[in-house]
Amino acid sequence: MLPPTRGAAVQQDNPDITFITASAPVATASHGGRAKCLQRLVRLDLPVPRTVALSFDEVHRIAAGDTPDLEALIALLNPDGLICVRPSSEDPDWGGPGAVLNIGMNDARHASLSKTLGAAAANALYARFIQSYSIHVARLDPDMFDDMDMQADDICEQALDAYEFEAEEPFPQDVSQQLGGVLRSMARAWEGTSARLLRQAKGAPADAGLGLVVQEMVLGLGLGECGSGVLQLVNSTTGLPQTTGRYLSQSQGRDALETGAASLYIERDTRGPSLEEQAPAAFEALKAHAALMREKLREEMQIEFTIDNGRVHILDGVRVQRSARAAVRIAVRLAEDGIISREEALMRIEPRALNELLHRQIDPKAKRDVIGTGIAASPGAATGRIVFSAAAAQASAARGEACVLVRRETNPEDIRGMHAASAVLTERGGITSHAAVIGRGLGLPCVVGASSIRFQPKKRALATADGRVFREGDIITVDGSEGQILAGEPAMHEAALDDAFQTLMAWADAARDIDVRANADTPADAQTARNFKANGIGLCRTEHMFFDADRLTVMREMIFADASDDRRSALEQLLPMQREDFTELFRIMEGQPVCIRLFDPPLHEFLPTDRSGLRDLAEALSLPLSDVTRRVEAMGEYNPMLGMRGVRLGITVPEIYDMQARAIFEATIAASRDGDPVVPEIMIPLVSAKREVELVKTRIDAVAAAVRTVTGVKFDYRLGVMVETPRAALRAEDIAPHCHFFSFGTNDLTQMTYGLSRDDAGRFMSAYVQQGVYPEDPFHTLDADGVGELLKLGAERGRRARPDLTLSVCGEHGGSPESIAFCRKAGIDYVSCSPFRVPVARLAAAQLAISDKIG
The missing domain is CATH 3.50.30.10 (Phosphohistidine domain)
Structure with missing residues (x-):
């Protein structure tokens, strides 16, 4: 039995229950995307069946048991026809209950349709509705239909008997009762706990609303050419123009897409029959409708349609599902066709989705x-x-x-x-x-x-x-x-950096207002950075150049040397190798800045720890195994992350930085001979005190002077520090006068600010985020409140002492869109990230600039 009705007016200007016309009060925020799209199709004068839209508020009231005047609602549609109900959420990705078709089927309607459509078609309509109503409204066990032959002549009698047996009441024959049950079921399903949790997992707010659209059915069954299908003008995987979809004669809804359906291709195809061949007029009409929707709705749309005796009806239009590759191509084509602006094309692409283009991915199927x-x-x-x-x-x-x-x-x-x-x-x-x-x-x-x-x-x-x-x-x-x-x-x-990707990135570069450099440790990394149009190298970790087999042995000889001269002698062998690396780096990045971080890790990282490695080292150095083992153990540290590394190593073992500075300057001269003058940027790691910078700067200046004297060539260089300790950020005003730039190493700065080990935090970080201790993993998204406060303090105090100080972020946060937003507000000049994250950062920076521009 139906609950009492409110007698709510169903009319064109009622915002809660409104007949969809061109001027009806329908909005995505109050009635959902499907209702608003249908109104747009009506405004385009497309053949849309008559439709009534129920607002979020109305559906909420229905879920609470307050039923509107259903007879008045039905009167707006064809009283002698069937109706369907479809969900209309604000965002289609949030999901919703499934559509229910053929509401209004009962014994009398079945008898009538058996005469006009034939018994088989009438049986199919009625049986389908009984099954759908049983499962979604009466909440009966779906298994009750498993053993039924849906093609049997008495299928309707079987289904009605099964319903009455399971529900302990006859199947409802009154159309209002049927519609009320469907509306109430869909409304309550949306507001259920499991549905709410599922929506939240997809990013929907907990109180997201659901609208419903009640639409006149176009059967897709009967005489002449009848059926249903979907059509779109673009390939969902590649984004290339292609009329595609499926069509199934004598069918309803999205039956044509079901696995095993004997559906036709849309366009003429060598693999089988097509709608274009079977109903050419309908095919041309659908293509024209789709083209109009693309132009006026400013989007590639998929049409859900029904053909009734050769006449096309548009039931719905949804945004074409697409891969990241297709999304880029679609956005670029829409902009190139003048349908949307370049800025809007940029805003339509999720920056992280570019990863799908830059790397091989598992086939979604x-x-x-x-x-x-x-x-x-x-x-x-x-x-x-x-x-x-x-x-x-x-x-x-x-x-x-x-x-x-x-x-x-x-x-x-x-x-x-x-x-x-x-x-x-x-x-x-x-x-x-x-x-x-x-x-x-x-x-x-x-x-x-x-x-x-x-x-x-x-x-x-x-x-x-x-x-x-x-x-x-x-x-x-x-x-x-x-x-x-x-x-x-x-x-x-496979990865796909096609012409559309290159076009989109060129538009991004024109829009962004912050530079994006790459972290590159080898010439190969630098070439990747260059290919991805990085604005230079923001971090070159020189220690990674020492792990090749021919260099590692020499490096270990230097570590085992007791005297300065012996260390210098070993490093002389590494000098030409470093010089060659830097020269190639400068040549690859010709015309672009290159920031080289001096040696950073503790020396014990270059020593073996296993028995066979120690034996090989003893043999290479002609030393007893016991001496080598003792020396390696003595160099171990309780907390190497906070031990003798970075600038501390540069001050206590200065020969390493002397060699590296000389290699940089000699490479600068060599690379400048063949191209634009190189101005290298030399970065001192792990600084925490002004005096550290003074000591290292004095030695580097001396090396520069010596190289100039020996070669007779003048060159410039810029010296900066990597701000990765909280003290360096707090004492930035003392340090800045000795520097040309600050580069905030947010990986270590986060580690030291939180007191977290970035290598071990993964063990408990997900639990911390789930329980709200941290809103996000601070190593993944920059902590604006804590680490960000230190970054802002360092930037402000550094520029107070030196107004022309260049500021950058070179931790992995540099590739995070959220972190780039913070950096722009903090006045950072550029971010630097892994080469393969450069395109992501370029697009994110462009979107932020566009957002600021449009307010």
Whole structure:
């Protein structure tokens, strides 16, 4: 029995229950996107069936048991026809209850339609409605229909009997009662706890509203050409123009898209029959409607349509689903066709979606056999055979076999193996751990902190939670975009930097007002940065240049040297190698600034820790194994992160910085000979006191003077500091007079401000974020309140002492859109991030500038 009705007026100017006309009070924020789109289609004079829109407030009242005047609502539509109800949420991605078709079918209507359409068509309509009403309104068990033959002559009698048996009452015959049940069911489903949680997971607010549209049915069944389908003018995967979709004769709704449906192609196709051949007039009308919708709605739309005796009816228009690649091409084409502006095209692309274009990705249709999860540390996906050491990765690469490097955690010694691998998987680590940072720099898919898998490096095996064991040589896939590890080799989509991508990025560069540089440690990284149109190199970590086999031995000789002259002698062997690296770097980045960070890590990172490595070192140095072991153990530190590294090493072992400065200056001269003059930027790491800068600056100035004297060539350079300790930010006013620039290293600054280990925080960070301790992982999104306050203080105090001080952020936050927004407001001149994040940062910076421009 229906609840009492309110007798609410159903009319054109009623904002809660309104017949959709060109001027009806319908808005996306109050009635949902579907209702508003239907009104736009009505304004375009397209053949839309008569429709009534119910507002969010009205649906909320229906959920509470307050039913409107349903007879008055039905009277606005065809009293002798059938109706359907569809959800209309503010954002279609938020979901909603499924549509219910054929409301109004009852015994009398079934008998009438059997005469006009034939028994089979009438049976199909009635049986479909009984099934839908039973499941979605009466909430009966869907299994009750499993054993029924939906093509049987007595299917309606079977379905009615089953309903009466399960519901313990006859199937409702009154149209108002049917409609009231459907409206109430859909309204309550939207406001249920599980639906609300699902919406929130998709980014919807907890109190998001639902509108409903009640629409006259166009059956798609009957004499002449009848059916239903969908059509769009663009390929959802590539974004290229292509009339595509499906059509199924004698069908309703989206039946044509169901798996196994004997549907037709839309456009003429060699693979089978098409709508264009079967109903050419309807096909041309649909194409014309779609083109008009594209132009007037300023979007690529998918039409849901029904054909009734050859006549086209537009039931709905929805934004075409698209891949990131297609989204870029669609936005660019709309702008090039003058339908939207370039600025709007830029605003339509989610910056992080560019990762799908920059890296290989798993095909969305591929089956995923997920064996573990971790932190998505570096985007993209790659497949390879499991290896457990850097040496094994290099051997695999030499054989031409793709491999996945699996480690408990990576360290600088693993860099060569990372270069050789297709992907990296670690048991420990967070978003700014060694594996994550290097992986992003190399464009290497990486998942870290995969604690759901048991790593057994001694057994050379991985044990998964479901009991499976994967051994060295087995094939797995690492999805660094989703943080998943998969068994086997799913189908992939290749990276695609096409002409549309290049056009969009050119528009972004014209719009943005902050520079984007790249963190690049090798000439190969620099070339990638150049390819991605970075405005220079904001951070070159020189220590990564020392891990090649021919350099590592010399480096270890220098570490074991007791006297300054002996250290200098060993470093003389490294000098030409460093000079060659820097020269190539400068030549690749010709005309662009290059910021080189002086040596930063503690020296023990260059020493072996295993027995065989120690034996090899003893042999190379002609020393007893016991002496080497004792020396290595003595160099260990309780907390190397806060130990003798960075500027502390430069002051206590100054020969290293002397060699590096000389290599930089000699490379500057060599590179300037062949091209534009190079002005290198030299950055001192881990500064916390003014005197540190004075001491290092004095030595670097002396090296510069010596090189000028020997070569007779003049050159300029800029000296700056990496602000990554809280004290450096607080004492910026003292430090700035000795510098040309500050570069905020937000990875370490975050680590020191929070007292968190960036390598270990992944173990508990998700729990902290879930329980609201931190709103986001501070290593992933810059903490504006804490770390950001230090950054602003450092910037303000530094510029107070030196107004022309250049400011930058060179931690991984430099590639985060949210962090770039903060940097712009703080007056930062440029951000620097991994090469493969440069396009993301360029687009994010452009969107921020456009947002400010339009207010």
